[in-house]
Amino acid sequence: GRCLAVSDTVYRRYEGFGDVRCAFVENGSVLVEGVQGWQHYSALEGTTVAKTSVRPRTLRTVPTGFRNGLDAVLRGANGNTYLFKGTTCFDVRLNREYPLAEDWGRGRHTVVQDNRVDAAFVGLDGRTYVFSGDQFVVYKGTRVVDAEIDGEPRSVAEHWAGLTSVTLAYVRAGTTYVFERP
Numbered sequence: 001g002r003c004l005a006v007s008d009t010v011y012r013r014y015e016g017f018g019d020v021r022c023a024f025v026e027n028g029s030v031l032v033e034g035v036q037g038w039q040h041y042s043a044l045e046g047t048t049v050a051k052t053s054v055r056p057r058t059l060r061t062v063p064t065g066f067r068n069g070l071d072a073v074l075r076g077a078n079g080n081t082y083l084f085k086g087t088t089c090f091d092v093r094l095n096r097e098y099p100l101a102e103d104w105g106r107g108r109h110t111v112v113q114d115n116r117v118d119a120a121f122v123g124l125d126g127r128t129y130v131f132s133g134d135q136f137v138v139y140k141g142t143r144v145v146d147a148e149i150d151g152e153p154r155s156v157a158e159h160w161a162g163l164t165s166v167t168l169a170y171v172r173a174g175t176t177y178v179f180e181r182p
Contacts, residue, residue, distance in 0.1 A: 024073035131166040
């Protein structure tokens, strides 16, 4: 529901975005996919944003699975367009789908990279929290073996009241306790 714009002008708040799942600029037009499908958004700087249904030109010749439900669209510095969906990428110029990690690097994930868990607990919400270094990951249930994490690795400092790491964590009598190294 929020749009962040990189600009050389003073900050401004843009209204009327609603449900935005993916957005990109095509030939100077802002195209947005939401619940209503792909739409062209009129001048974002105007007092109201008009929305009209559109079929993005960039997506007309790509496989059906990459015409909607995208996570991101990137027009690269090389002029090529890359479509991102889940763990795959589609290279428009090469007309080729491939695993995302094959070409696009990986984010920092201390549990995997350091092969270390500092602390873990099952929270009152039934989700499992696993801490390693300055990050933690969340699993949707109590099973973590062969389970996918819920979202991406997150910063301990941003989510746990300013702690920089967690070395001990547990739930006792309905209260969650988390501790960092002294």
